[in-house]
Amino acid sequence: MPVSQDVISALIDLKRADDEGLVAQLTSQLRGLIASGRLGKGRPLPSSRQLARDLGVSRNTVTYAFEQLAAEGYLEASHGRRPVVAVDGHERIGRSGAVEPSMRSARPRLSPWASRLEQTDWPMSYQGQLKPLRPGHGDFREFPNEVWARCLRRNAVGAAKRGLGPVNRARLREALAHYLATSRGVRASADQIMILPSAQAALTLIAATIVAADDEVWIEDPGYPGAVAAFRASGARVTGIRLDEQGMQRMPGLAAPKLIFMTPSHQHPTGRLMSLARRTEFLGLSRPGKTWIVEDDYDGEFHYDSRPVPALQGLDAHGCVFYVGTFSKVMTSDIRVGYLVAPPALVSTLEIAQRHIGLIAASHVQEALAEFIADGHFLAHLRRTRRLYRARRDHLVEELERQLGAKLSVEVPPGGIQLVARFKRGRADQAAVKRLVAAGVETRALSSLALGRPRDHGLLLGFAAWRESEISAAVRTMASCF
Ligand SMILES: Cc1ncc(COP(=O)(O)O)c(C=O)c1O
Known part of the structure; x- marks a missing residue:
């Protein structure tokens, strides 16, 4: 909604800093008001003296902000006259932090490359803090x-x-x-x-x-x-x-x-x-x-x-x-x-x-x-981690066989940092992954990695990033979820 000139100062919220910080803040907030359409084209702004008084800042701070916005094309300013907004908001979207909901929902015409990328079904990839037994990681520790x-x-x-x-x-x-x-x-x-x-x-x-x-x-x-x-x-x-x-x-x-x-x-x-x-x-x-x-x-x-x-x-x-x-x-x-x-x-x-x-x-x-x-x-790092990860692979295999041997069959890989455990019965690996994530164990469903109709159902489990005690605890959690 457009705002009237006398409330402009009420929409500006400056955090006290040095002068340079104030100029940057004021410039960015005014730019935001213009870009969002709240200060429409042709609208005069208060004089630098008036705005400086309302905001409790020096007149130079306001003058520098006006000059910067005039240089960027947002304001028309001429000596001795109040500056006037030179553009409509939608002409200048994206130059400020103020993005109106309509700008977000606008559907840009994408290139074929970007459209295909958006349609490509990338199975959930975990982000944030690493949790046991997220596949694909070594031990950063x-x-x-x-x-x-x-x-x-x-x-x-x-x-x-x-x-x-x-x-x-x-x-x-x-x-x-x-x-x-x-x-x-x-x-x-x-x-x-x-x-x-x-x-x-x-x-x-x-x-x-x-x-x-x-x-x-x-x-x-x-x-x-x-x-x-x-x-x-x-x-x-x-x-x-x-x-x-x-x-x-x-x-x-x-x-x-x-x-x-x-x-x-x-x-x-x-x-x-x-x-x-x-x-x-x-x-x-x-x-x-x-x-x-x-x-x-x-x-x-x-x-x-x-x-x-x-x-x-x-x-x-x-x-x-x-x-x-x-x-x-x-x-x-x-x-x-x-x-x-x-x-x-x-x-x-x-x-x-x-x-x-x-x-x-x-x-x-x-x-x-x-x-x-x-x-x-x-x-040296490679030699050390190779020994460590081998022991972790063997430990995960042992724990899975001991605690979940009736439900999962494990394929022992000759190398790498992750392994596959297939369901002996049932196909609901994606539902199992959701239950496990809620319980604090991150795995990936084998069926989500299929290109066509999934033939394999089971879990992809990382072993390299976890100490043996962490692996044992994670497999206990898994056993309580099945
Ligand atoms: C088969 C495969 N290739 C490539 C990568 C990606 O490696 P980068 O992190 O260097 O992109 C991964 C990561 O998980 C992977 O599993």
Whole structure:
């Protein structure tokens, strides 16, 4: 509703601060009154002298606020005359904190990309304080925070001096090329490695670069919803590919797609390892420039029972595999660093896309990480957490079998940070998840990760982030809910 001139001062509420703070507050509140339409176009404001008196502030404070709003186009001001509102509220929405309900309910016309993203059904992902047994997390309490903070500090100070720019830093690229070659069997030169804020960013970049509307994309079913979202948003037709004991199964009769997304080291969510025969079979389908494979090795660092199976990327002789990794699981998800090993033919295109979408990790964080790796802290942390998480996996399996063995059958993954427990009877995993959340245990329903009609019903349970006593308590809570 429009307000009359004499109540303007009553609508302004200034918190006493220094003069500069008062100018900013007054400018922002007047801007809000104009943007919300409460001070309509053509309405004169009180004189600076009058408003200053009503508000109990200096006249300069009001004059500076008027000048700023005139410069932004909200007011028309000429010397010696009272300023007049120059725009209608709706012409200037979004420039202030005052947003009217009608502005919120307005339905903007979205791009096809954003509309598809909104329609993509992303199952509930938990936010806020971590609760047992939320999947997908390592134990942040075990992270060497002090050492990492020192690396960060040194490199943040250095960055200001050296004027580091937003690029993929050579030191981290080289450290990663070496680490990935020795521990994951990835074959790549340093300049094929792009440093991004997350694995999800890598998927978005890949989708933006090579997926066009109506391209066919295959994803494991059940699968990773982040991949489904990234590829569907690009307009791809996403087909869920069934799994068996060996991993993704080639479906007879389907022509090779544009892209195959897979998690061969620990299938998300089942944790299964893809057999060598299947890796070879899918690699045989790939064709330079025609059928690409995206290998998401999100938690491949964690393997417990035997030597890790090398990445599929290392077997690719034709440059058809994108290899994606992240530090979210092995360090902390707040570090915001993931990486993409690009097929040689796409390096420069992906670098241009990375720059223009703005998906480059902060330079001082990249430098700090390179130092953390070079000084041996990364591998030491990995060795320690690998032992710890293996014991936690075994403990969760034992507790589930002891307390819930009659209801759940557990699939023991050879690695990773989460496991699947299937219902022996019944399908109501989503209702069970709701009951568990209310009781303080966070899990994810297996059926919510299905791309088509759900065939598996059960729970995805994280074990890495929880001490054994916490795991025991959580499983007791689960047992009381079933
Ligand atoms: C299969 C898979 N890929 C990628 C990610 C995302 O990693 P980031 O946090 O780096 O985006 C996750 C996270 O849970 C995941 O489960």
